Amino acid sequence: MTTNSYSVVGGGISGLTAAYRLRVAVGDDANITLFEPAAKLGGILRTEQVGGRPMDLGAEAFVLRRAEMPALLAELGLSDRQLGTTGARPLLYSQRRLHPLPAGTVVGIPSSSVSVAGLVDDATVARIDAEPDRPIDWRPGSDTATAELVCERFGEQTVARSVDPLLSGVYAGSAATIGLRAAAPTVAAALDRGATSLTDASRQGLPPATGAPVFGALDGGFRVLVDELAARARVSWVCAAVDRLEFGERGWMLRDDTGAHWDADAVILAVPAPRLAGLLDGVAAQSCAAARRIVSASSVVVALAVPGDTAFPECSGVLVATGETLRGKAITLSSRKWEMPGELAFLRVSFGRFGDDLAVTATDRELLVWAAEDLATVFGLRVEPVDARVQRWIDAMPQYGPGHAAVVAELLDGLPPTLAVAGSFLDGIGVPACVGAAGKAAERVIRATEGSGTEVAR
Numbered sequence: 001m002t003t004n005s006y007s008v009v010g011g012g013i014s015g016l017t018a019a020y021r022l023r024v025a026v027g028d029d030a031n032i033t034l035f036e037p038a039a040k041l042g043g044i045l046r047t048e049q050v051g052g053r054p055m056d057l058g059a060e061a062f063v064l065r066r067a068e069m070p071a072l073l074a075e076l077g078l079s080d081r082q083l084g085t086t087g088a089r090p091l092l093y094s095q096r097r098l099h100p101l102p103a104g105t106v107v108g109i110p111s112s113s114v115s116v117a118g119l120v121d122d123a124t125v126a127r128i129d130a131e132p133d134r135p136i137d138w139r140p141g142s143d144t145a146t147a148e149l150v151c152e153r154f155g156e157q158t159v160a161r162s163v164d165p166l167l168s169g170v171y172a173g174s175a176a177t178i179g180l181r182a183a184a185p186t187v188a189a190a191l192d193r194g195a196t197s198l199t200d201a202s203r204q205g206l207p208p209a210t211g212a213p214v215f216g217a218l219d220g221g222f223r224v225l226v227d228e229l230a231a232r233a234r235v236s237w238v239c240a241a242v243d244r245l246e247f248g249e250r251g252w253m254l255r256d257d258t259g260a261h262w263d264a265d266a267v268i269l270a271v272p273a274p275r276l277a278g279l280l281d282g283v284a285a286q287s288c289a290a291a292r293r294i295v296s297a298s299s300v301v302v303a304l305a306v307p308g309d310t311a312f313p314e315c316s317g318v319l320v321a322t323g324e325t326l327r328g329k330a331i332t333l334s335s336r337k338w339e340m341p342g343e344l345a346f347l348r349v350s351f352g353r354f355g356d357d358l359a360v361t362a363t364d365r366e367l368l369v370w371a372a373e374d375l376a377t378v379f380g381l382r383v384e385p386v387d388a389r390v391q392r393w394i395d396a397m398p399q400y401g402p403g404h405a406a407v408v409a410e411l412l413d414g415l416p417p418t419l420a421v422a423g424s425f426l427d428g429i430g431v432p433a434c435v436g437a438a439g440k441a442a443e444r445v446i447r448a449t450e451g452s453g454t455e456v457a458r
Contacts, residue, residue: 004030004449007254007262008235009242009279010270011036012043014422014434014441016226017072018268019233021442026450033264034235035242035256041230044396044424045431047221050389051305051344054221055334057391058301059431060348061215065207066432069216076228081220084213086339088314093378094119094161094321101319104206106184107170108163109150111203120157127155132197140192143402146183147175153198165319168329171429172297172397173354174322182400217338222431238262245269245279251418266418266445270438272296273425274395286414287421290407294425297397298359299352302371305344305387311379312336312345318378326377327370329353344386349374354399364390398425417448 004026008019011034019032040046044058062069064084073079091098102108104115113128131153146167147159163175163183171178181188186205187198195201218224230237240256247253251265269276273294280288316337320329334346349371352359362370367390375383408426415421420441424434 004266005033005250005264006030006266006268006445006449007033007035007242007252007264008268008270009035009254010043010423011038011041011237012270012423012434013045013222013226013229013431014424014438015043015268015270016041016229016233017435017438018270018420018422018442019235020229021439022268022446023233023235025442025446028234032233032235033238033262034233035238035240035254037239037241037257039239041237042222042226044393045222045226046391047223047226048303048389048391050303051346051387053305053340053342053344053346054223055303055346055348055389056217056221057303057348057389058393058396059222060332060334061217062431064213064216066428066430066436068432068435072435073218073225076225076232078218078224078228081218081224083217083219083338085215085316085337087213088316088333088336090317090319091313091315092119092161092165092319092321093324093326094165096324098313098318098378102162105162106187106202106205106207107146108158108166109146109184109187109198109202110154110158110162111199111206116158116162119161120155124155124157128158128199131199134197136191136195136197138191143179143181143188143405145176145402146178146180149180149198150175160322162321164322165330168322168353169319169350171354171399172299172329172352173399177295177297177354177399177401179400179402179404181402182404242279245283247283266420266449268420268422268438268441268445270422270441272395272423273398276421276423276425284414284416284419287411288414290411290414291425293407294404295354295399295401296395296425297352297354297399298357298392298394299350299397300359300362300367300393301391302349302351302367303389303391304347304349304371304383304385306347306383306385308335308343308345310345310383311381312347313379317347326374327351327358328374331375331378352393354397359392359394396424398429400429418445420444 190201190204244255250263277291317332332348422438422441
């Protein structure tokens, strides 16, 4: 019997999960090769030592309302490493002062004027109050930039001071670059069902108030998950980038950047959309064209360890409204958010939004200076770092623009059966979504190569 050979391109969470799912499904009766040019696996899951303890410098949390991560951790025997938040809430910096993060909103879209009272002016409050009396023009199944709809219904201040800060934190974008169906799917669904106003749709779309933590993390950082997936996947790791994919005698031929050629029966491409488009060129024209329509943003994380007695407020961090003089877009007080006792306090300052080149052009020194200035402006504190790390993520944040789901459907529909894709550009930018998409990619190529309908767990 011929042994099947699988290649996975990309060693981030998507590639590692896909390789692990392949190994679980096929056992040792297959060759799995993983291509990743970086010195470390994990992609945007990057755990480094800061101030003598592990700290995540990319994604630092996962949403608990999605089942993929708790299920995967249980499967890997890592459930006891899962952390919950302390319950500290974030604040919002707008108009040169701190505000409570608006309650009763869906990604900042208010369900009533009470949600944003004190954050926007009286005229905006009155506009939100009057909004239910205005007919809303919505075609079921349609999509629009979040900013376009929210601004038309609630005004520019609601976008800049309530919606933008949350979407900037998730996507490194803004309400102008993210479609409503991606930003607030429950709101879009309520409009599809006939909600009579955006206020009504937001009210219907509010998540149930369970009191349970929204986010989880891992004791020891995401490195714990990355290492476990790599060990269980038992891949042959080629420390090189694939720069060419072609149809080959066996199925596929991959050429890496050293000039070496590799054969595979099936391939999973788990790389960012900009790289994906180049690899699909010549083998899947429709998918390549769709991938080119997905644009990405870059961001930077500055991780700091500071004296433990630094007088930060009792909050989990600060999101920054659009139009402020700060350089950063968010501050995470990690020690407050995850309860990290010790002689040092840990925090992260995030920079970079879609459309700027700060992540590429700013020096490490500039970023450290800007972080200190922002902390002084927001908290009135002079922070003296004991240790610091700067981590850049270039083109790592896909923008889910209006109609993104249709673009993804076009991309997937154009793939040959033994070629699959996985990554944060598909149906969710967070770690759980990447885990789920990787499972689907593995299932697809196994069915294509073995024709057995093998079910791959997700």
